Amino acid sequence: QKEVEQNSGPLSVPEGAIASLNCTYSDRGSQSFFWYRQYSGKSPELIMSIYSNGDKEDGRFTAQLNKASQYVSLLIRDSQPSDSATYLCAVNIKDNYGQNFVFGPGTRLSVLP
Amino acid sequence: SAVISQKPSRDICQRGTSLTIQCQVDSQVTMMFWYRQQPGQSLTLIATANQGSEATYESGFVIDKFPISRPNLTFSTLTVSNMSPEDSSIYLCSVVKIAKLNTEAFFGQGTRLTVV
Numbered sequence: 001q002k003e004v005e006q007n008s009g010p011l012s013v014p015e016g017a018i019a020s021l022n023c024t025y026s027d028r029g030s031q032s033f034f035w036y037r038q039y040s041g042k043s044p045e046l047i048m049s050i051y052s053n054g055d056k057e058d059g060r061f062t063a064q065l066n067k068a069s070q071y072v073s074l075l076i077r078d079s080q081p082s083d084s085a086t087y088l089c090a091v092n093i094k095d096n097y098g099q100n101f102v103f104g105p106g107t108r109l110s111v112l113p
Numbered sequence: 114s115a116v117i118s119q120k121p122s123r124d125i126c127q128r129g130t131s132l133t134i135q136c137q138v139d140s141q142v143t144m145m146f147w148y149r150q151q152p153g154q155s156l157t158l159i160a161t162a163n164q165g166s167e168a169t170y171e172s173g174f175v176i177d178k179f180p181i182s183r184p185n186l187t188f189s190t191l192t193v194s195n196m197s198p199e200d201s202s203i204y205l206c207s208v209v210k211i212a213k214l215n216t217e218a219f220f221g222q223g224t225r226l227t228v229v
């Protein structure tokens with residue numbers, strides 16, 4: 001069973017703080033890793049992708065990947081109330097049947113003004 | 114990227130009836146999926162829509178209840194058959210675009226289904 005685990009939250013941070021979202025995955029064959037943001041009543045939207053070990057920065061967002069520990073995280077700097085949403089970690093796995101995206105349960109983030 | 118048009122955006126249906134949800138993509142894609150998301154829950158994969166052959170269903174989902182069509186590489190439909198209130202959920206179409214350097218998944222706007 002290929003699994004992606006996340007803390008369900010809610011994670012509450014004050015405005016301006018750093019929000020840290022964590023994700024672990026079980027399949028060592030995982031190749032690509034993604035963070036999606038989903039506002040209530042909306043569909044998920046891709047905010048970050050990461051493919052190799054280390055950090056990847058995009059504006060206020062930093063994704064961190066450690067394949068040895070099977071761990072991927074998302075840091076949101078200078079958190080804003082508009083960042084309040086559910087963040088889904090997704091892992092792309094390539095196996096004999098093709099490519100498959102496996103989503104974690106999501107972490108609900110609340111940024112308090 | 115991919116632009117996905119999913120219809121209808123929402124519907125309220127009587128139990129025992131069926132609803133067909135359409136998903137149209139602005140470019141050809143090999144991989145197309147249907148997900149269900151119940152309130153406060155994460156995404157549950159229903160099936161992979163295969164072009165020219167029967168869909169591949171995940172455990173707990175069957176073709177008689179969720180028939181899927183995929184006549185070409187830009188279009189798919191999901192039907193929720195003989196609906197009951199337990200089928201009330203958001204249904205999402207997703208496509209995966211595979212490029213040399215990266216692979217990304219994109220979602221339609223979702224269909225919010227309420228069965229009464």
